[in-house]
Structure formats: C-alpha cells, structure tokens
Amino acid sequence: MTVQTFSASGVRWDLGDLFASHDDPRIQASLADCLARAHAFAQRYRDTIRMAGGPGPEHLLAAVAELEALEGDLGKVGVYADLLYASDTSRPEHRDLKERVELAATEISNLVLFFDLEWMELPDGDAQRLLSHPTLAGYHHYLRQARCWRPHKLSEPEERLLNERDNTGRRALGRLFTELTTTLHFPFRTNGRLQDLTMSEVLARTYHADRDVRRRAYETLFDVLSRHELVLTSIYETLLQDHLTLDRLRRFSHPMAERHLENEIDAQAVEQMMAATEANYGIAHRYFRVKARLLGLPGLSLFDQYAPVGDALPACPFDRARDMILEAFDAFSPIFGQIAQQFFGKRWIDAETRQGKRGGAFCASTTPALHPYILCNYTDNLRDVMTVAHELGHGLHACLARQQTLFNYDTPLTTAETASVFAEFLVFDHLVRTQEDPRVQLALICGKIEDTFATVFRQNVLTRFEQAAFERRGKGRLTAEAICEAWIGANRPYYGDAVEMTDGYRWGWSYIPHFIHTRFYCYSYVFGQLLTLSLYRQYKEEGPPFVSRYIRLLEAGGSDSPASLLMLLGVDLHDPSFWQKGLDEIRGLVARAEELAGELGS
C-alpha cells in the first residue's frame, strides 16, 4: 500500500513536555497521586458544603482550589493519552493507555462528584451570600455556572451509575466510530495506479482541479461509507436514543437545551441566528451561479463546489504557510506573532499525514499549566494554510488565557471560535493584499467565500439536520433511509436549484464526527464566524485601540459569560441586526467575486 507524502512530512509534535512515552512510570504515579488526593478531598469536604447556613467562604475557597489543582494534574495525563492516541489510533498500547486513563478519571470524578452536588443543593439564599463574598470573587463565574445545572442533576448514586455505564455505552460507541473511520481505506486510481487513501486524502481530492478526480473522490468516499451502513447507522441511531433518554432523565425540555446551557446562550438568540442565516441562503445561490460561470459549466454539481477557481493558485509547502501566517499575525500584533512562532519552533504542532493518525485538525488546550498542541493533516493546498491559521488562533487564545486559573480558562463553544476565525481572516487578507494578479485574488476570494459558506451555511444545514434527526427519532426507531432523507431535506434549501446533489450524497452525514462526539456543536461555528466577521469589521474601522481590547478579551478566557465579555467590545448578542451585519460581510465578499469575475470576462 502506498501513502502519498506531502511537504509537512516529518513535522511531528514533541509530546516530551507531557510524558516520555506510553509506559513512562510518571503516568502511573500521577494517576495514583490524583486518586489519593481525590480520596483525601472526599474525606475532608464531604457533608461540609451542604450544611445548614452554608460553609464559610474560606472553607469553600480551599475546596475549590484543591479540586482545581486535582483536575489540572489529571488533565495533563488525560491530554497526553488523547494526543498519543490521535497520533496513531491503530497502536494497541495507545488504546490501552487511553482506556486506563479514562477509567481512572471516572473513578476520580466519582469520588469528587459530591462537591458539585452539595454546592448545587445549597438553598439559593446561602449560595447567594457566598457568591457575593469577596473571598470567592475569583470563582464567581465558575460557582454561579455550576448552579445552572441544578434542575438537571440526578442523585449521587444515579450520577455515579451513569458515569460508569457511559464507558461501555456512549463513549464506547464514540471510540468505535473513530477507529472505524480512521482506519478505512479508500481505493483510488491515479494515473492508472491504484492507491489506498486515508479519509483526509480522499477529501483533499474533492478540491482537485480535475472534475473527474473530484467526482471520483466523492463517489469513492460515499461508496466506502455506504458499505458500512449497518455500523454507522447503528452508532448514530443508538446515540440519538441515548441522548433522548438522558434528556428525559435530566429534565431537559429539548435536545439542544443542554448544549445551550453549556454554551451559556439562550435558545432564542440561537434560533434568531439560524433563521437569519437561512434567510440569506440566496447569497449562496448567487455565488454558486458565478462559480458555474467561472468553471465554464451550465450549472454546479455537488462535486464542483470546492473546485479551485482558475489554475492560478500554486501549491503551498508547509514552510511557506508558516512564514505567511507569522507575517500576518505579526502585522496585527507582535504578541500574536511571538506566540505563534513557538508552535513551530518548539514542535507543538503535528502536521504530516500518516496512516492511523486522526483526521481533521484540532488544538488541544487542557489546562493553563501546559502549552497547547495542534494536530492537522497538511496536504499542501492553500485551504490547509487557513486550517493551520485557524488552529493557531485557538492556540493563541489558549496561550493568552493561561493567566487564568483552570476553572476560568475554557470558553464555551460559542466563543471558542472567536480567535480561530479571526486568525483565519488575518491570514486571508494578508494573502489577498500581497497578490497583484487579479486572477489569484479572485481565486483567493472564492476560496474564502467557500470556507465561510462551509462555516456558516453548511454548519446551519448540519444543525437543521440534527434537529430533524432528533425529531424523527422522537417518534420511533430510525432507519438508514430515514437518516439519509433528513440529511437531503436539510441540504435542499441551501443548494436550491443552484447545485445538483449526487445520489451518493445521501451518505454525507455518516462520517461527520460532531454528530457522534459533540451533538449540536455545529451552530457554534455559525455563531463564531458571524460574530467574528462583525469584530473584524470593527478592527478595520478602529485600528490599534481595537487590538488591545481584543487581546484583553482573549486573555479573559472563560472568566465570565460570553455576553458579559463581549460587552468589552460593544457587542449586544440580542440585537436582531447583529447577525445580519456579519451576513452582509459575506454578501460583500460575493459581490467582490462577481466584480472580479466580470472584469476577467466570465
């Protein structure tokens, strides 16, 4: 079997800052230490939080700080096991370590579970008194947020039971999905030679200049996936049922309710945003028609939507991508440039493609005590430059927020994309500015439009699909046919009569990891992108004063709710015209593409 190599070959991360190897004795020692501390924590604090009148503020502070330190140390082992597993999912010792760490984490979280429950059970009056106490000011947001879950918690033995059963339930199904999809082989003929491709490699070919390559890439992708119909359907359908069962037990009124609570956003703002996005699908149809003209086609087929516009864009080796990203970040703020430089210089990034490695891209930032790591699969096209910039944006956010403590570190999903999308735009504008050939500019703008569509319109479609799948599952067991129908139904308004969907596309839902691991994640992309488009416009209008306020927003991490933190930048999430402003920016990009295409005679 041949695996194609790219310029990032050899760009592997160095996990040595965490542990030396899967059998590093410090891993076992750390797990044992965490376990001992969890026992001691339980002994010291059990029944001291939920006491008449509430605990003293100093006592509560000591408990929170101990818990935070424990979770930080456990997080280090957890992130190492996750990253090692992502480097090569096929190695049994990686799987074993991940499983061992998950089991230990479960045991530890069971021991300390009482704390959240006792804090939640405290009557509102007592809790309020503590929340307004200056001693606890550093944990105000964390403590207040923890009580939001009050109506949805079960009793301690019930929580414990669910947590244990999840290892052989939803988490096991998630592992099965990952192992299946990362080890699939996609037989693909290139110049008469049959190669076995990984999923990221076959997906990279859907961006190929040759229409026949793109068509075959889609056909191969969906053909291989459809042969796993039984497993993929069963995993998804079971997870939906599991989700609905938990919603019933936890008294969530709606399948999205838990995600909204986590995201610290209300259903009304999300629905407003989704409806505004749908009302602007016409922008997409307009662009698809320009694109068909540019490609010299009477109309677009699904496999044409990511076709490169013209042949003006050269391949981009990894070193060149690094240089461009650093220049663009530096021009925004030297702070951005310096932080990003470390990811390359200190090997915090794993960019090469290889068999067994996890597909896609992510940035892992578990605790402020550790620097983040980035994984991507760099295949030498310009789209990958944006992916690296995106993940580095996450990395910047994580590095800047390291001044927060662990419980104030993470942002909810809704604002998790604020820095990543912003970083992508910085790199995009830098690229366009440094080009003189209008053909190259047009190609770049089209690429940006398509990336933005993928983040805004497509993620809206994915969310509508999940809503439809959940609605159907609420009425009874789902067949593969019903899931495929829900998928096509959610896609139809987006593509309209501007793009023809192919037969195989029915299976388009079956490989998307978000549906398995983080249901209803996708609307956060829409949120993050539209929010950032508005912020980016603000930056261009205001210049340097914006930069320092924006950096302050990133440094704040998750120390307050998104709505409060965004007020730093003058954003009101419940202003109905707010979403339209972001969408108008996309309309502006499409208008620029139409203009350039006209000048070039298309």
Ligand SMILES: [Zn+2]
């Ligand atoms: Zn992201």
